[in-house]
Amino acid sequence: MATIYEVSELAGVSLATVSRVINNKTKVSEKTAKKVHDAMAQLNYRPNSIAQSLASNRTNSIGLMVTGLNGAFFGQMMAGIESTLRKAGKHVIITTGHNEEAREKDGIEFLKSRNCDALIIHVEAVSNDYLIELCQGDIPVIVIGCYIDEIKQHCIELDNELGGYLAAKAVLEEGHRNIGYISGPENKLDAQQRLVGHQRALREYDCKLGAEYFYTGNYIDTGGRDGLKHFLDNKQSITALVCANDEMASGAMTYARDHDLELPKELSVVGFDNVIFARHIYPQLTTVDNPVYEMGMMAANMVLETVYQQQNLKIQHHFKPKLVKRNSVSTIN
Known part of the structure; x- marks a missing residue:
């Protein structure tokens, strides 16, 4: 040797x-x-x-905590982080929290025990107070997907309220007024913010989100399937369905086709995230672009600047979603 x-x-x-x-x-x-x-x-x-x-005094390794490994959303986030850090000669150690406070804390402690130079975390269950304390510790921490004023320089966030607004407006502008909404889990901040945006758009068009047009989903395809089944079983004459993410939208579209609904003629569908499969399902899904790959790259850049003193890196803490129009929304005459 x-x-x-x-x-x-x-x-x-x-x-x-x-x-x-x-x-x-x-x-x-x-x-x-x-x-x-x-x-x-x-x-x-x-x-x-x-x-x-x-x-x-560096291990050239960065700890990454994500809520889960399933689904295209986290895959894109991790790809943005890993590709950026790998180009800089750094490596990523990944663990998951599965939306449970104890498991998220345990995973973070595991990453700290590996002497990671920094942590990048996407968590759902731990408190803001815990995150504030974590960011005040010895290990640099970047938090993706939330905003906390006390640690705002550590945070990278998406304007989810604007995204929810854009998704609802996509069908309202085409004349739809009987609109079903499948939310994400009620305990998730992004789901709460998207619902607020959805309701804002409805108010602009003098519509209300009654309980009969609302269903709480789970951010996976079964939530979309079960949500549309709920509306159909209860004889809700919806012409459009807005889903809080693309996985639920795809589940709803599959259920609609299995029950002989013609898309988008009989049911328009809008998603959220713009994951890779959104452009490949039929009809191609109108959705809100969530630049999670770019947010992952940004988290990696913040680590490279803060920990490894790389210069001339563009740092951005706030991201704006955009509507991506495809073929899953029809016009009501």
Whole structure:
């Protein structure tokens, strides 16, 4: 196995220079850095990660806590985080909380025990007070998907209220007034905010969201299926269905087709998130774009700037959703 001494000799530079290149501690000219990297490649030299950690006081690993691993939403978020950090030579350790306070706290403690240089977290169950205390600790923390004024510089958020408004307005503008709404779980902040936006749009068109037009879903396809079944079983003559995410929208669309409803002629459907499959189902789903991949990249950039002192990175804390019009909404004449 090659040693750092052999790399130094082959590259024709000092041991200190090789160390600087490996650890990225100080700037080295591109020409010198190339000599070192070429020598490392020729000798098949692999830096000892433990030794690097001791020398730099960094593990080059970032802990990532997400609510779950199922569904396209979290896949896009994790892809944005991992791809950005991998380009910078960092690695991600992932754990999940499954929307349970004890499991979220346990997962965060696990990541801290791995000596991660920073944490990126998307949580649902822990309190704001817990997050405030966590962000005041020794490990830098970035929180995706929420806004807390006391730790606003640690937060990355989407304007979910605006997104809910845009989703409802998409069908209201086409003449729909009998509109069913399938919400996300009532304990989730983003679901609460999207509902507020939905209600704001209805008020603008002198509509009300009565209990008969509301169903609480679960953010997976079964919520959409069960929600539409609820409306049909109760003889609600809805012409449009707005769902708080795309997975529930897809479940509702499948249930509609299985029960011989012609989409969108007999039922218009709108989703939220704009996940990859939204453009491939039939009819293609009109939805609200949730830039979760970009939010993941932003969280990674915040870590790179805060922890690794990378410069000239664009930092953005607030994201705006946009309506993506496709083929799942018809016009009421």
